[in-house]
Amino acid sequence: MxxxxxxxxxxxxxxxxxxxxxxxxxxxxxxxxxxxxxxxxxxxxxxxxxxxxxxxxxxxxxxxxxxxxxxxxxxxxDGFDGEAFLDARIAEVEARVTRAERFLDSLRQARAALAATPVLR
Amino acid sequence: MxxxxxxxxxxxxxxxxxxxxxxxxxxxxxxxxxxxxxxxxxxxxxxxxxxxxxxxxxxxxxxxxxxxxxxxxxxxxDGFDGEAFLDARIAEVEARVTRAERFLDSLRQARAALAATPVLR
DNA sequence: CAAAACCATGGAGTTAAGTCAACGGTTTTG
DNA sequence: CAAAACCGTTGACTTAACTCCATGGTTTTG
Structure with missing residues (x-):
């Protein structure tokens, strides 16, 4: 195409x-x-x-x-260490996902807190 | 400090x-x-x-x-819709995490494939 | 108390990942 | 077949998130 x-x-x-x-x-x-x-x-x-x-x-x-x-x-x-490269990327991405999920949790908590507030604090 | x-x-x-x-x-x-x-x-x-x-x-x-x-x-x-803003961010981050995890899976598969290859294909 | 180490501000420079514009061919369409 | 719709290349421009530099105060230290 x-x-x-x-x-x-x-x-x-x-x-x-x-x-x-x-x-x-x-x-x-x-x-x-x-x-x-x-x-x-x-x-x-x-x-x-x-x-x-x-x-x-x-x-x-x-x-x-x-x-x-x-x-x-x-x-x-030749001299390219694919295993080491992959291992490094995997570790990076795992760390990122962990952090992103932690952030997602706090977003959800903030959302729940907002929902629990009828009109004023 | x-x-x-x-x-x-x-x-x-x-x-x-x-x-x-x-x-x-x-x-x-x-x-x-x-x-x-x-x-x-x-x-x-x-x-x-x-x-x-x-x-x-x-x-x-x-x-x-x-x-x-x-x-x-x-x-x-005043006119700031916190709930809508939060909902949008939450959806974005969820989508991102899903994609990141899918990518992590393929990285792990690539890693396993490499490990399973002794010296030549 | 002088030199070294720290801090502040303002503004220029850098990198990644696109995006836009200009100019000129190719295809498609009414 | 002419206009509209596509495509190609080159090169400048944009935005986000920093990073660097120059210049000039403030603290700490031997």
Missing amino acids: RIGELARRSGLSRDTLRFYEKQGLIESRPGAEATNSYRDYPEEALITLDQIADAQAAGMSIADLAMLMGQLQAADP | RIGELARRSGLSRDTLRFYEKQGLIESRPGAEATNSYRDYPEEALITLDQIADAQAAGMSIADLAMLMGQLQAADP
């Missing part, structure tokens, strides 16, 4: 998609039609984009994500 | 602390000693800073946090 359709279906802007592609997060075949230079995205790009959203929600930077996607599926070329 | 001590104990830079104060996230009494203009932070600033870290891990912006802290404890002055 072309960039416009992917943008509509993913909810991202065309600019964002081109940006992600430049960063190596998604890929497109250069238009099979030869005559133009339009990008052609496979259906699975939508899945990848959803996973990118998950990663961003977990606080991952695009640079780290590109590192992950590039290095991990490249079957561990 | 003065800014240097708070910085050491919180792990944040003095600049960050002054920045947070300017944004209304933390408060200090202007030095009781009168002669200088040094900030004087109460012990609880450390707790507040930890909560701020939780909120940031949950994806809250400083602007939203300032809004929360300012409006909510100001006993709902």
Whole structure:
């Protein structure tokens, strides 16, 4: 599919998609039609984009994500320690989730306190 | 305590602390000693800073946090709908945590896959 | 009491992640 | 087939959250 359709279906802007592609997060075949230079995205790009959203929600930077996607599926070329890298990311994300859940609890408590206050304190 | 001590104990830079104060996230009494203009932070600033870290891990912006802290404890002055605001934040954070956990799962799977690969595929 | 260590303010600079604008080709459509 | 709708590239701009720097007071310390 072309960039416009992917943008509509993913909810991202065309600019964002081109940006992600430049960063190596998604890929497109250069238009099979030869005559133009339009990008052609496979259906699975939508899945990848959803996973990118998950990663961003977990606080991952695009640079780290590109590192992950590039290095991990490249079957561990040479001196890249995938296990150590993954372990570090996992620890970071776990810490983040723990903090986020603690915050969520306090938000819920604040909400309950508000609800329990009829009109004035 | 003065800014240097708070910085050491919180792990944040003095600049960050002054920045947070300017944004209304933390408060200090202007030095009781009168002669200088040094900030004087109460012990609880450390707790507040930890909560701020939780909120940031949950994806809250400083602007939203300032809004929360300012409006909510100001006993709902006038036209500010605290319940709606809280409900919106809660929904956002829940969605974020869900996504983050999904990402964490895939990280763990990737890790397990790596561990299961002795030397070559 | 002088040097070192701290603090303040104001403003410029940085980084990440997009976003926008300008200009010029390609496709689609009425 | 001409206008509308798409697409491409390059490069400048934006926003959030800091970070750095310069300049000049205040405290602490040996």
